[in-house]
Amino acid sequence: MSSKKNSESHQQTITIKQKFYENVKSIFSTMLLVLFISSAVVEGSLTPTPSMEGTIKVGDRMFINKFVFGASTPTYIPFTDIELPYFRLPAISEPERNDILVFRFPGDQNQLKDDKVEFWVKRCIGTPGDVVEIRNKVIYVNGERFPIPPNIIYKNQPVKEKGSRNSQIYPEGKNWNEDNYGPLVIPGKGDVVELTPENIEQWLTLINREHGRNVVSVKSSEIYIDGVKTTTYELQEDYYFMMGDNRDDSLDSRFWGFVPRENIVGIPLIVFWSWDSDIPAFNVIDKIGSIRFDRIAKLIK
Numbered sequence: 001m002s003s004k005k006n007s008e009s010h011q012q013t014i015t016i017k018q019k020f021y022e023n024v025k026s027i028f029s030t031m032l033l034v035l036f037i038s039s040a041v042v043e044g045s046l047t048p049t050p051s052m053e054g055t056i057k058v059g060d061r062m063f064i065n066k067f068v069f070g071a072s073t074p075t076y077i078p079f080t081d082i083e084l085p086y087f088r089l090p091a092i093s094e095p096e097r098n099d100i101l102v103f104r105f106p107g108d109q110n111q112l113k114d115d116k117v118e119f120w121v122k123r124c125i126g127t128p129g130d131v132v133e134i135r136n137k138v139i140y141v142n143g144e145r146f147p148i149p150p151n152i153i154y155k156n157q158p159v160k161e162k163g164s165r166n167s168q169i170y171p172e173g174k175n176w177n178e179d180n181y182g183p184l185v186i187p188g189k190g191d192v193v194e195l196t197p198e199n200i201e202q203w204l205t206l207i208n209r210e211h212g213r214n215v216v217s218v219k220s221s222e223i224y225i226d227g228v229k230t231t232t233y234e235l236q237e238d239y240y241f242m243m244g245d246n247r248d249d250s251l252d253s254r255f256w257g258f259v260p261r262e263n264i265v266g267i268p269l270i271v272f273w274s275w276d277s278d279i280p281a282f283n284v285i286d287k288i289g290s291i292r293f294d295r296i297a298k299l300i301k
Contacts, residue, residue, distance in 0.1 A: 048277075051244030051251065052121055054151030055100070056268070059277035060295060064102050066266035068092050083117075095240055095264055098147055099124045100300055103242070104263040109170045109256045112208055121268060122252055123149065126241035128188025134181035134254075135162075137247065155248040170257040171202035178254050184241075186258065191235045197221045203233065206258065210236045237261055268300040 050058050066072070070091035075084060095101055101124050107114040126132040130141050136159050139146035160166070162180035169176045176182065187193070193203060200223055204216045207225065215226040222229055239258035244250025253259070276290035 048118075049120070049251070050249055051246050052100070052123070053246040053249070054153045055123075055149060055245045056121060056271075056300060057274060057292070057295065059275050059290075059292075060271045061273040062268040062271050062300060064266045065269050069095065069264055069266055094238075095124050095127065095261075097124055097127055097130070097141060100268055101240075101242065102265045102268055103240075103259050104265065106209065106259055106263055107256070109172070110205055112205070112214065119265060120242075122242035122244050122250070124240055125243045125253070126184075126186040128186055128191075128238045128240075130186045130241070131183050132181075132186060132241050133183040134179065137179050139243075149245045151245055153246045153248070155246075168255055170253070170255055173201060178248075181254055186239055186241050187235050188238045189235055189261075192232050193235065195223045195231055195233055197223070206235075206239075207233055209260070240264065270300065271295050271298045 048058065056062070068091070070088045072086050072088040075086045100121065102119055102121050105114050105118040105120045125139060125146060126141055131143070133140045137154060156179075160177040160179040163175050164177050164180070165175045166177040169178065169181070187206075195203060197218060200216070200218060207216050208214050211226070217224045223231065225233065238261040240261070241253045242259055243252045243254065274292040274295040275287065279287045279290055281287060
């Protein structure tokens with residue numbers, strides 16, 4: 001009898017362990033599936049800055065359509081800056097002018113890469129091959145006036161005059177400012193650019209980023225890429241020019257340059273939650289009181 005009871009007890013222990021293992025495996029599989037769907041198709045994103053304030057408010061949480069520009073496996077471990085190897089499916093369409101886009105910030109104009117994983121939201125002003133110019137705050141693309149967003153905001157007056165140089169403007173060395181800018185040609189994959197000691201600063205960071213390391217050097221007025229002397233370079237990526245609708249409070253392509261196609265994640269679809277992100281979470285009453293019910297379910301356009 002005792003032997004039979006021991007056997008049944010042992011069997012029950014095995015069954016409990018099996019169920020526990022199966023439950024853990026099921027939960028883990030579900031988490032992986034959710035992570036994949038979130039990374040590949042639709043993802044929630046928080047608006048961190050006021051650069052699109054007239055259109056998207058700080059504290060808005062939005063669903064992002066990532067499928068349209070090519071679903072991908074996770075590119076980094078959530079809640080960390082640890083990158084993962086990934087693959088991307090073919091895109092259904094490509095970014096177009098006037099699209100509001102979510103993209104990974106490529107870094108400041110002289111950075112090989114941003115120090116951390118940051119996703120920004122801006123309006124696409126220029127696509128590969130376009131010529132972007134700003135005249136007294138008015139944007140022109142290929143010589144035609146760019147559509148004015150319905151919620152555009154201007155704060156700074158008077159307008160900075162043409163020829164008044166802002167040293168923070170991209171690319172370095174131009175007598176441009178944020179109100180009078182360009183004309184600047186947006187580069188695209190396959191474009192061959194002439195490299196000279198005078199213009200190498202404009203292309204240096206972009207070329208280094210395409211190689212993933214510092215490969216450009218200048219010696220005795222001669223330009224080398226990965227140790228090979230050259231006077232030209234063929235671009236490997238398409239690039240885009242981004243600006244915020246809150247034009248005078250937007251750190252955008254005017255200051256740090258182009259966004260490579262690879263960095264573009266998707267299109268924000270709808271606000272699913274919104275409140276004042278500056279209020280600390282422990283301040284529960286004020287936090288709840290800051291909920292913007294009028295923005296929930298608001299379409300982004």
